[in-house]
Amino acid sequence: TQATLALDTAVFDLIQKEKERQTHGIELIASENYVSEQVMRAQGSILTNKYAEGLPGKRYYGGCEIVDQIEQLAIDRAKELFGVEWVNVQPHSGAQANAAVMLAILNPGDKILGFDLSHGGHLTHGSPVNFSGKLYQPSFYGVERETGLIDWEKVKETARREQPKLIICGASAYSRDWDYKALREAADEVGALLLADISHPSGLIAKGLLNNPFDHCHIVTTTTHKTLRGPRGGLIMMGKDFENPFGLKTPKGEIRMMSSLLDSGVFPGTQGGPLEHVIGAKAVAFGECLSDAYTDYTHQVIRNAQALANGFVERGYQIISGGTDNHLMLIDLRSKGLTGKLAENTLIKADITINKNMVPFDDKSPFVTSGMRIGSAAVTTRGLKETDMVRIVDFIDEVLTHNADDTRISRIRGEINEWMQQYPLFS
Numbered sequence: 566t567q568a569t570l571a572l573d574t575a576v577f578d579l580i581q582k583e584k585e586r587q588t589h590g591i592e593l594i595a596s597e598n599y600v601s602e603q604v605m606r607a608q609g610s611i612l613t614n615k616y617a618e619g620l621p622g623k624r625y626y627g628g629c630e631i632v633d634q635i636e637q638l639a640i641d642r643a644k645e646l647f648g649v650e651w652v653n654v655q656p657h658s659g660a661q662a663n664a665a666v667m668l669a670i671l672n673p674g675d676k677i678l679g680f681d682l683s684h685g686g687h688l689t690h691g692s693p694v695n696f697s698g699k700l701y702q703p704s705f706y707g708v709e710r711e712t713g714l715i716d717w718e719k720v721k722e723t724a725r726r727e728q729p730k731l732i733i734c735g736a737s738a739y740s741r742d743w744d745y746k747a748l749r750e751a752a753d754e755v756g757a758l759l760l761a762d763i764s765h766p767s768g769l770i771a772k773g774l775l776n777n778p779f780d781h782c783h784i785v786t787t788t789t790h791k792t793l794r795g796p797r798g799g800l801i802m803m804g805k806d807f808e809n810p811f812g813l814k815t816p817k818g819e820i821r822m823m824s825s826l827l828d829s830g831v832f833p834g835t836q837g838g839p840l841e842h843v844i845g846a847k848a849v850a851f852g853e854c855l856s857d858a859y860t861d862y863t864h865q866v867i868r869n870a871q872a873l874a875n876g877f878v879e880r881g882y883q884i885i886s887g888g889t890d891n892h893l894m895l896i897d898l899r900s901k902g903l904t905g906k907l908a909e910n911t912l913i914k915a916d917i918t919i920n921k922n923m924v925p926f927d928d929k930s931p932f933v934t935s936g937m938r939i940g941s942a943a944v945t946t947r948g949l950k951e952t953d954m955v956r957i958v959d960f961i962d963e964v965l966t967h968n969a970d971d972t973r974i975s976r977i978r979g980e981i982n983e984w985m986q987q988y989p990l991f992s
């Protein structure tokens with residue numbers, strides 16, 4: 566029987582090793598976080614056994630009475646958390662959420678305008694190697710060379726020139742806030758829809774610590790696993806369940822509300838059965854996000870990011886745009902004579918995980934890069950505070966300055982492993 570199957574040690578021994586890796590080191594990858602025990606319990610639950618194509622109350626399978634209630638909890642909690650009227654909690658990931666939106670509101674060959682990947686944008690915002698750049702005609706806006714900031718007037722000029730059907734804002738590596746009002750003006754001028762992909766800062770936005778995209782953007786997507794600290798997945802949201810402003814039609818030629826179009830962009834447009842175990846875990850995570858403890862967490866995420874940024878600046882590192890408003894920063898290592906690849910590969914020897922990243926106007930390839938991206942979401946979950954951030958910057962600086970000194974790096978790794986023992990992660 567299933568109950569007597571032997572434990573698959575090939576897999577579970579590796580999971581144990583990964584658990585130790587996550588526990589021993591300092592996690593600074595800006596897109597990662599640690600979920601709670603109950604998020605993992607929901608995701609690892611029997612909900613994985615259930616097919617539930619459709620939406621709560623309107624399924625194509627029987628036996629969905631319970632998963633309907635779970636999915637409805639996830640929807641209601643997400644609505645409360647972001648203060649929005651409409652949510653679809655089914656996208657399997659952030660990329661899937663964006664694919665569903667584009668399928669719902671664009672036709673192949675339509676023009677889209679996104680933030681340049683090499684300036685901090687995401688693949689799904691029009692990169693030629695992604696569906697978004699293959700199916701649609703992309704153009705891009707970027708940051709200014711001197712300031713590292715987006716010039717909103719220039720975005721408007723680019724929109725006027727390119728006449729896109731969709732303008733996408735949001736990024737994977739932009740440390741400053743977004744002027745959604747200016748972007749909406751750009752969209753209105755050319756008759757485009759405006760999509761904000763808030764995958765990275767969504768938890769900070771939910772708590773009002775950054776500008777609110779829902780006041781201005783027609784549609785908002787996010788991942789659920791970064792600052793939001795939920796299971797890996799995606800969400801599509803709208804502040805208002807608005808009527809279809811441009812008369813967009815379904816494949817059957819019907820004009821429907823935007824919510825209905827977007828729902829069908831997810832299923833049957835780009836996905837089959839929803840992952841109800843992940844949706845259960847999303848519901849748990851959103852419940853956690855509604856707590857005061859999570860509000861405190863988001864404030865600490867920003868304080869820790871500021872402490873990291875100040876620490877790097879004091880040690881002569883060049884942060885793109887000079888600092889951060891959110892949980893992450895992008896550091897140009899050229900002034901230190903280092904590459905992103907070298908930094909990533911050397912820091913991992915000290916059990917510090919960061920990722921190499923292109924910087925705007927980078928002269929190196931995406932495999933080498935001139936930058937490193939650093940975020941405070943995971944270390945903040947771990948319980949670290951501002952003074953700890955200063956210690957982390959000191960460790961990073963020492964490792965990078967002495968990147969060929971393996972004895973010194975292994976001594977630092979030992980110190981870090983001992984330090985992290987004071988911050989247990991999992992029971």
Ligand code: PLP
Pocket residue numbers: 596657658659660661686687689735736737762763764765788797798799
């Ligand atoms: N959008 C943005 C801005 C992201 O940063 C990411 C992930 O890094 C995604 C979308 C894609 O999310 P996923 O990896 O869940 O597909």
